[in-house]
Every structure is written in C-alpha cells, then in structure tokens.
Amino acid sequence: MAEQIPRSAQQDRPVSTARMVRTLYGSRIRSQATFRTSFLADVLGQVLVVGTEFLELWVILSQVGLLGGMTLTQVAVVYGLGALAFGIGDMLFGEIDGLSAQIRSGRLEVLLIRPVPLLLQISSLDLSLRRIGRIVVGLAMYVTALGIAGFSPTPTTLLLAVLAPLSGALIFGALFTMAGAMQFWLVDGREFASAFTYGGNYVATTPGAVFALPMRAFFTFVIPATLIAYAPTLALLDLPGPALVPSWAGWLGLPVAVLAWIAAGSLWRAGVRRYTGAGG
Numbered sequence: 689m690a691e692q693i694p695r696s697a698q699q700d701r702p703v704s705t706a707r708m709v710r711t712l713y714g715s716r717i718r719s720q721a722t723f724r725t726s727f728l729a730d731v732l733g734q735v736l737v738v739g740t741e742f743l744e745l746w747v748i749l750s751q752v753g754l755l756g757g758m759t760l761t762q763v764a765v766v767y768g769l770g771a772l773a774f775g776i777g778d779m780l781f782g783e784i785d786g787l788s789a790q791i792r793s794g795r796l797e798v799l800l801i802r803p804v805p806l807l808l809q810i811s812s813l814d815l816s817l818r819r820i821g822r823i824v825v826g827l828a829m830y831v832t833a834l835g836i837a838g839f840s841p842t843p844t845t846l847l848l849a850v851l852a853p854l855s856g857a858l859i860f861g862a863l864f865t866m867a868g869a870m871q872f873w874l875v876d877g878r879e880f881a882s883a884f885t886y887g888g889n890y891v892a893t894t895p896g897a898v899f900a901l902p903m904r905a906f907f908t909f910v911i912p913a914t915l916i917a918y919a920p921t922l923a924l925l926d927l928p929g930p931a932l933v934p935s936w937a938g939w940l941g942l943p944v945a946v947l948a949w950i951a952a953g954s955l956w957r958a959g960v961r962r963y964t965g966a967g968g
Contacts, residue, residue, distance in 0.1 A: 734821030741893070742767050742829070756895030761837040762925060763895060768829030770893035770917035773856025775822035781861035782819070784810050784868035785885055788878050791871065796963070807956060810868065827853075837925055845924055848938060852924075855941030856892065856916035862948035863888055863911070865956055872959030884911055892916040897930040904932055912944045 745767060749760045758766070787810060790796040799809045834849065841849075867881030874880060891913035896904055907913040914933050922929045923938030 731821035734819060735825050738771055738822050738825040756897035758895045761833050764829055764833035765837055765921045766895055766917045767893045768826050768833055769853055771822055771826030772830050772853045773916050774860055774889045775819050775826050776857035777860025779819040781811050781864040784864045785878060785881050787868040788871040839924055848920060849924060852920035852941055855945045858945035859912055859916055859948050862952040865952040869955040869959040872963055888913040896933050908932055915940050915944055
C-alpha cells in the first residue's frame, strides 16, 4: 500500500500560482456579489457609459456619413471589439495603475513580504465586477455589428474573431502593468500613466484612419492601440487599410501582446528592484 502523506506535510506544500489566482479573485468576486443592489447599479452605470461613448460616434457619423472610410456598422465593430478588450483588461489588470496609492500609504511593504507574487496581489486588490457591464455591451455590439456589416465567417476569420478580443485584453493588461511600473519612478504619475491606458482605449475604439500619420504611427508602433480593434476589423470585414495599418496587421495582435508583456515584465521587475520603501 502506498505510503500516506501526513496532513501536516500536505499543508506545508507550496501553493501553485493557479490556486492563488483562484483564491484571490474568487474572494473578491464573492465579496462584491454579496451586495447585489450596488453591483447591479455599478453594472448599469458602466452600460450607460459605454452607450454614451458610442453615441458620440453615432452623432458624428450622422453628419459626415463615413468616419475614417467606415460606415456606422463598421465603426460599431471597431468600438464593440475595443470596448470588449478594454473591459476584460481593465477588470483583470486595471488596479495595477493605482500602485502610487499603495506606495504613498506604505501598504506596498506589507504586500512585498507576503509569499504571493506582487503583481498578482496588486491586480486583485479591488477587482471591480462593475466592469462586466462594459464587457457585456462590448460583446453584444461586436457580435451584432459583425453580422450587420457583412462578415463572411470562415474557419480562419472565426479564429481571428475569437482571438482578437483576447489579444486586445492582453495588450491592455500589459499597458496597465507598464503604467503601474512607471510609478516606482513617478510616485504621483498615475494621471500621466493613464494617458497611455485610457487614452489607448479611446484610440482603440476609433477607426485609426482618422488620425494624422504621426499619431497613427505612435499608436501602432509605440502604443499598439490600432492593433487591438481597428486592424482586426479590417481583416474580418476584408477592408483596405490606411498607411501603416494594412488589413493583414489584424493578425499581429497576439504576437504584439507577447512582446508587450515581455516589455511590461521587464519594466515591472526593474521597478520592484529599485523600490527601497516609503519609510513606513
């Protein structure tokens, strides 16, 4: 008979990262689900925010007919895909760019001595389920607009349709991580960092052709916002792309997400090594 492992030895085994993720995020979800009225109010608030943002594009298109060479339904695909990707990325990683508050309060020292990866702790500190509203509206708009815009599904394009929001969420997650890491050097730099995260969201939900060439280059090769929703939409609907963003660039989301996370991980580790405490 196999030798039984003592219960004390089982308890001393190191906890896997996957189990820590389930435990941390599960506790946050259960705590917020307890207050159902507040949760529903927050979700409805996010729905109204997303609807108002898209209404702005609708008003513009009602006056000009085309925006960046795209019709209303094509713009809706871009907006829905961008909102879906940002909603997922913001829900999972959005708290990282608030690192400066943890540094100023001295709470970061407490997190550093815990046997849990710091990035995982920061990202799960205040998991906000209200962001589900943005995710649900973005998904509904993305799927509905694709059908109306004349999407012709094939195994290849269906794969891209599924991968695009996940790749976009990973890119946003990397941007949030880099924004947080910058605050090891710029303690009061949350607003500066937000220009790249929430500003990237604005660019991602807008047809990239409307931007001047220098700005389009910046938001393609430096902050890859145009590769989150605009470029995949070009590929999904078989539309020609403007200069610097050809339609085949819609397939670059996942490779760019991997590169972005390599850069984000390096910047984060450099920031943690540099941190010497807030004097608490």
